[in-house]
Amino acid sequence: MAEYKLPNGHVLTDEEIEQRAKAWEDGSWDGHLTTIRAGRPRLSDEANANLSFKCPKSGAELIARAAEASGVNKSTFIRDAAIEKAMHILAAS
Structure with missing residues (x-):
């Protein structure tokens, strides 16, 4: 068994x-059911915003390698890097 x-x-x-x-x-x-949300978990409780940008192929390859070395996907790497940079700039002003 x-x-x-x-x-x-x-x-x-x-x-x-x-x-x-x-x-x-x-x-x-007599049990109960739990509702499960399909798909990826939400990033936060607030609404998401989609951002898009272009960069040279060499930059995209650099980002991909850095993301892999960090153990995250490219989207997570780019999002975290952009938020960190924005916070740094705004904190300095």
């Missing part, structure tokens, strides 16, 4: 899964 450990530490067995499925199918299940 297989066991499956859930993120909350609870261990489900094949038998328990079958029992829960039967209860769901016959309408006697």
